[in-house]
Amino acid sequence: xxxxxxxxxxxxxxxxxxxxxxxxxxxxxxxxxxxxxxxxxxxxxxxxxxxxxxxxxxxxxxxxxxxxxxxxxxxxxxxxxxxxxxxxxxxxxxxxxxxxxxxxxxxxxxxxxxxxxxxxxxxxxxxxxxxxxxxxxxxxxxxxxxxxxxxxxxxxxxxxxxxxxxxxxxxxxxxxxxxxxxxxxxxxxxxxxxxxxxxxxxxxxxxxxxxxxxxxxxxxxxxxxxxxxxxxxxxxxxxxxxxxxxxxxxxxxxxxxxxxxxxxxxxxxxxxxxxxxxxxxxxxxxxxxxxxxxxxxxxxxxxxxxxxxxxxxxxxxxxxxxxxxxxxxxxxxxxxxxxxxxxxxxxxxxxxxxxxxxxxxxxxxxxxxx
Ligand SMILES: Cc1ncc(C[n+]2csc(CCOP(=O)(O)OP(=O)(O)O)c2C)c(N)n1
Numbered sequence: 001x002x003x004x005x006x007x008x009x010x011x012x013x014x015x016x017x018x019x020x021x022x023x024x025x026x027x028x029x030x031x032x033x034x035x036x037x038x039x040x041x042x043x044x045x046x047x048x049x050x051x052x053x054x055x056x057x058x059x060x061x062x063x064x065x066x067x068x069x070x071x072x073x074x075x076x077x078x079x080x081x082x083x084x085x086x087x088x089x090x091x092x093x094x095x096x097x098x099x100x101x102x103x104x105x106x107x108x109x110x111x112x113x114x115x116x117x118x119x120x121x122x123x124x125x126x127x128x129x130x131x132x133x134x135x136x137x138x139x140x141x142x143x144x145x146x147x148x149x150x151x152x153x154x155x156x157x158x159x160x161x162x163x164x165x166x167x168x169x170x171x172x173x174x175x176x177x178x179x180x181x182x183x184x185x186x187x188x189x190x191x192x193x194x195x196x197x198x199x200x201x202x203x204x205x206x207x208x209x210x211x212x213x214x215x216x217x218x219x220x221x222x223x224x225x226x227x228x229x230x231x232x233x234x235x236x237x238x239x240x241x242x243x244x245x246x247x248x249x250x251x252x253x254x255x256x257x258x259x260x261x262x263x264x265x266x267x268x269x270x271x272x273x274x275x276x277x278x279x280x281x282x283x284x285x286x287x288x289x290x291x292x293x294x295x296x297x298x299x300x301x302x303x304x305x306x307x308x309x310x311x312x313x314x315x316x317x318x319x320x321x322x323x324x325x326x327x328x329x330x331x332x333x334x335x336x337x338x339x340x341x342x343x344x345x346x347x348x349x350x351x352x353x354x355x356x357x358x359x360x361x362x363x364x365x366x367x368x369x370x
Contacts, residue, residue: 163194
């Protein structure tokens with residue numbers, strides 16, 4: 001782990017994750033390219049007035065969600081935050097559904113309801129985020145508590161920002177997870193700013209040290225390195241399944257755009273942004289893969305084509321029926337349990353004893369677990 005905790009070396013080409021096949025490493029890059037491409041296109045659609053509400057993106061932070069999500073198994077449970085689109089892609093939300101979500105269409109994950117990034121597909125093992133930050137830490141902790149009580153070998157994971165660390169919910173979740181040794185992974189996406197608040201106005205200690213205060217391991221990872229993120233999360237999950245409790249992973253990264261589309265981030269020094277631009281997570285993964293013979297231009301072209309087709313499909317899809325606006329506000333009838341997500345890491349590709357991995361099925365499996 002220590003080798004993954006060093007300061008990011010700009011443009012480093014060394015592979016750090018021993019557990020990934022070449023195919024896995026290409027998939028990591030593809031997921032990051034899809035995230036960036038979808039968000040860039042969605043931003044254009046927003047400026048054209050086609051995306052209702054506000055617009056948030058995770059430009060430059062793609063490795064944090066891609067690397068962590070890939071390390072999670074189909075039966076694990078994820079609470080995905082507003083800058084973590086690659087995690088939705090890895091769990092199995094298609095680009096067309098992502099665009100439909102931004103455009104408020106019936107085919108979107110929430111069918112045109114709630115904010116465009118406040119969602120999670122429960123059929124893929126994800127719980128949609130609520131706006132109150134960081135309440136998903138408590139939700140993930142609660143799910144981990146259920147796994148422990150039922151004796152299930154499963155893990156929950158959630159992302160949250162540096163701003164979240166100042167809230168009481170952060171401390172409550174960390175404390176309970178530590179006391180109970182729960183199988184949960186907390187990914188602190190430290191992107192240097194919470195809206196306009198810089199880190200030195202957010203905490204007086206390095207927040208990773210707080211894990212020790214609650215009795216568990218905290219590690220700091222180069223959040224712009226998808227393979228390092230994968231490896232840290234894989235190790236955290238393995239510890240959780242072995243009954244060793246939670247891990248706090250601090251992913252160091254940078255919010256390269258404003259808080260949302262309306263924010264020109266004039267409070268951020270330009271040099272800081274330029275310094276981080278040299279550590280772009282996509283360029284880093286491309287450099288690694290180019291050096292082992294992967295045709296990056298072909299990959300980029302195929303991602304572009306996929307995004308074009310997905311945007312077209314979503315733009316041609318219908319708006320929700322206004323007469324259904326009041327449906328789904330309160331729960332009615334039997335609760336539908338959460339399903340399993342895709343998990344494309346080759347380590348999960350082999351069928352597990354007693355159940356077929358979703359990655360093999362290529363779709364949401366018929367066996368549904370909560
Ligand atoms: C309890 C709470 N207070 C305020 C907000 C409004 N708000 C939304 S995002 C945000 C900044 C969050 O910063 P951080 O946690 O660092 O995540 P980032 O957006 O930088 O990824 C704020 C203040 C909120 N959603 N919830």
